[in-house]
Amino acid sequence: MGLQEYARKRRFGDTPEPDDGAVGKTGQRPIFVVQLHHARARHYDFRLEADGVLKSWAVPKGPSLRVGEKRLAVEVEDHPLDYADFAGDIPAGNYGAGHVQIFDHGVWACDGDPLEGLAKGKLDFVLEGEKLRGGWKLIRTAKRASKPQWLLLKRDDAYAADLEADDLLADGAGAPVRAGKKSGRQASPPRPAQPGSAAKASRPRKTKGRVDWKARARSLEGAKPLKGGTEIAPQLATLQAAPPGGDDWLHELKWDGYRLLATIDDGRVRLRSRNGLDWTGEHPVIVDALERLGLDSASLDGELIALDAKGNDSFSTLQHTLKGTARGDLRYVVFDLPTLAGIDLTATRLDERKGLLAELLDTAGTPGALLYSEHVTGHGAEVFAASRTQGMEGIISKAADARYTPGRSHSWLKIKHAQGDEFVVVGFMPPQRSRIGFASLLLATRREGELVYVGRVGTGFDDATLRGLAARLKPMVRKQPTVPLPAHVAFPVGNAVWVKPEIVVEVAFRGWGKEGLLRQASYQRLREDKSADEVGSAAPASARSQNKKEDPKMAAISSPDRVVYPDAGITKQEVADYYTAIADWLLPEVAGRPLSLLRCPDGIAGECFFQKHHAEAFGDSVHAISVRAKDGGKSNYMVVRDVEGLRGLVQMGTLELHPWGARGDDLEHPDRLVFDLDPGDGVAWKAVVAAARDVRDRLEELGMQSFVRLTGGKGIHVVVPIAPGPSWTQAKTFCEGFADAMASSAPERYVATASKALRDGVVFIDWLRNSRGATSVASWSLRARPGAPAAVPLRWSELGRTASGADYPLARALRRASSLGSDPWEGWSDAVEQSLVDWS
Structure with missing residues (x-):
């Protein structure tokens, strides 16, 4: 229907509703929203995202949670996606005048193309909201009317209840339960078929009293009070041909899904992908399951998977479910516990962390949305062989005594049955004959910090993938070659179309040719959960500077334990360590330029002031530069040239660095x-x-x-x-x-x-x-503000994933600097x- 009718009915200068050019949400799963509309006739507006708009129905009595109870749903004009966030008053004299409030919101999915279902007049779908969950149907009636009329009804499942929408408006009303149970408490969904023998749903178990998880966590050797937040950078596995032997290794199945990291702060759950995308709003069932753990603080690491009809994890089902075109059961398979109840467990043994994790899930009796990833101690070869018979991709072998170490390490190993890896798309060859989209993708990996061409992949694509990838690549086209090509490539180099190196794909292949190119490569999947910076094994540039803080030649910082950021507990020494670690990224921004400094000698809770003139107290590593003043005189400003200069600034209580827009050797001409x-x-x-x-x-x-x-x-x-x-x-x-x-x-x-x-x-x-x-x-400069946020450079493609200008506090900025393989x-x-x- 488009948004023309929506725009025709509204005077956007008079109504606060979003206009027809609104951009809407940025998540990957299709959303739904139900709004209670106190218009001339009170009704509920039921809206499903499809084809870039909100398909909308007016439901006079609101949805009923009773199985099969039919509710009239009158189809109305499409609404922009931004309407999902709209609540407020539409002024009198405008179309739909009255008060609008959000009744429920979440994500939804169906089997197949929702537009086809709507066109056929029958849509069978599931909702994951705060109030409405489970299976539903929309059926178009044959009754002639000015607007198409549908029936909305609830399917028979664990979320059906002897309730209707109005019953859920009263204060204290809970989520739905099975019909006949009127307690208002949501019933647990049926437990899923288990994906193989190495995962199990956490088992309900009654306990006499509340477990003191802080005491349990603190009892582990190596545990320490948590400094900063619960958000931990993920540990990554290194690819290896065969599993290690010995009983000092734990072996888990390699789940075929997306890495998912969960943090709980003050009881509030946040989910994020391994490359930092916020997935909290897209998985309300998992969020609910984590909230039911009853924890104030924790970090959990695991994999988001989807179970197919046979109860096995299926990446294809997962992808289609996230797109809204399949109704796979999503589960969070948890395999590590880096923090718990304000205790940092990253320095404890893995087997002890996993034991505590199993106890946590077992004691809590959480619903089946959470699974514990079981392991086998020793017998790596046998576990690897068994994983093949279960149809799994391979196994992850982990050292039993391993710390949780952000980044790639050799204490976590991945062993796969088919050889494959992730590569960056750097270009493509145009299609030929009847081929659509492109003929093949040009691939690269990162070696010693540089992208290196590794060959092409031209098989493994269906028509939908060809069209989808071609559409993604089109706006990324660039004129200059993204990587140099070797002289022996077997295709016309001039025909290559180059693109910005942003998309990551997973490719199966049968080894490497003598020229260093992939043999018999076959496309497997798009890896939207990984960034191009993560591809390859080269150490990031900032890793060199991180080692500098251990250099005995570095000047010591006085009063290292002075707390500079009281809310985050960050000390002066930690500020010095931060600037040392990111020096390779920061120095090109500030070296040789006059600086204005924001100094907070007693921390941000004390007096802070700007200083631009040089003083001897800064020491020999902070240099002076003569700058002509407006009155014709000269003043000495400060410049730094190296990491020791940065540490000299921190020694004097500097938190923020503000450089000129010109270099010291050409002050009168900005660059x-x-x-x-x-x-x-x-x-x-x-x-x-x-x-x-x-x-x-x-x-x-x-x-x-x-x-x-x-x-x-x-x-x-x-x-x-x-x-x-x-x-x-x-x-x-x-x-x-x-x-x-x-x-x-x-x-x-x-x-x-x-x-x-x-x-x-x-x-x-x-x-x-x-x-x-x-x-x-x-x-990369810190700011003298609560939380110790940093000014962080981004790629333009990353900007839409941010939540504020202060999205990178010190710890997260440091993790970003250490994981960057190339300059943003x-x-x-x-x-x-x-x-x-x-x-x-």
Whole structure:
């Protein structure tokens, strides 16, 4: 139906409803929402995401949870996806005037294409919401009416109940139960068929009293109080040809799914993929199961799998379920417990962590959404052979005494029956004859920090995959080769279409040829849970700097135990260690440039102040540079050149580093511009993200490439490298004109003046940082704010996955720096020669 009818019925200047250009959600699973609409006739609006919109029905009496009880559902116009978040009052005189409140929301799925089901007039689907769960049907009636009429009814399952929607509105009303049970407490779903013998559902068991999990965790050797949050970077396995022998190894099945990390803070559950995507809202059943553990604090590591009709884990079923075109039973198979009840267990033995994990799940008696990943001690060869008979991909072998170590290690090994690995797509060959999409993908891996071409894959694709991947690759096309090709490739090099190295695919192959290329490669799947930075075995650049903190030549930090960030418990020594570890990323941003520093000698709870003039107290590693002042005199500013200089700044209580936009050897000619996007009150984060993309797109229209970073505060920086030459006056004039033009073209979204009275509800495009002596925070600099957030550079493709400008506190920023294989501002070196456009 599209959104034309939706737009025709509304005056967007008069109603707070989202307009027909709203972008909507960014998750991968299709959503549903039910809204209670107090219009002229009170009713419920039932909406399912399909084909980029919310297919919508008005249900006068609301959904009934009684099996087979039919409720009239009148089909109405499609709504934009952003409508799923709408609640409020539609003013009188507007279409649908009245109060709207969100009754329930979540994700949904059906078997097959939902559009085909709707076209046939019968849709059989499942809901995963807070109030509505389980199987449902929509059936179109033959009754003639001005609007298509459907019947909405509940399927017979564990979530059916002698309730209807209005019963769930009262305060204290719980989730549904089976018909005849009116306690309001949700019944546990039936336990699934077990995927092989190596996993089991946690078993209900009555206990006499509440377990003191903190005491249990603290009793393990190596346990220590947790510093910082519960979010832990995942440990990764190293591929090996055969399982290790001996009884000091534990062997688990290799689950065919997506890595899923769960954190519980103050009783609230957060789920994220291994590359940091927030999946909390997409898996409410798993969130509910984790909440039922009754924990205030914990970190769990496991795999998200889907069970097929036979009770086996199936990656294909998982992918289709996440797309909403299959109804596989999703389960969280948990295999590790890095933290529990405020206790850090990463330094304890794996077998003891797993024992505690098994006890936790066993005692809690959680529903079948959580499974414990069993293991076998020793007998690696036999376990590996048995995994083949069960149809599993292979096994994971783990050292029994292993610590939980973020990143790839040799204490976790993966052994697979078929040889395969993940590779980065760097290009493709155009299709030939009747082939659609592309003929083959060009692949690369990372060796010693550089992408290296490893061959092509042209088999294993069905038509849907060819179309889908081709659509994903099209906007990533670039003119310059992504990787150099060896001279012996057996295809016309000039025909290759290059793309940005962002997509990761898993490929099966039969070994390596003598030229170092894959033999008989076959496409297996798209790995959306992995980033291109994770591919390959090269140590990231920042790993070199991490070792520097152990260098005995490094100057000691005085008062190392002084707490600098009281809310996070971060000490001065930890700040010094952070700047030491990320020095390889930070120094290109600040070395040789005059600096303004934000110093907090007593921590952020004490007095903080800016300082730009050099002082002898900073020591020999912090140097002075003479800078001409406005009155013709000269002042000594501070510069650093190396990691010792960074540590010298920290020694004097420095937290934030703000460099000039020019180098010390050419102070009168800036080489970068910064647009600081500062949201006013009431501006949603997604509007700030949209503003950053808008700035990027306007700059591209002028032929200028830009880069993005989170500020560690409320906003976003768009940074533009330029060739030195223009004066500060010219740079400032350009930036002012650019910001004014954007504000004039969209005054409802932007303002280009610093007046706070004009900034409510809009984004201030701050261009004032581009004058002589002005500064902006450096990439990777900490901020003197609660939580110790850092200003982190991103790829543009990562921006949409952020939640705020302070999305990377110290620990997460450090993990990002240690896992990056390439600069997120890739292409900066190519853009430094771009000229400042004559703005007039």
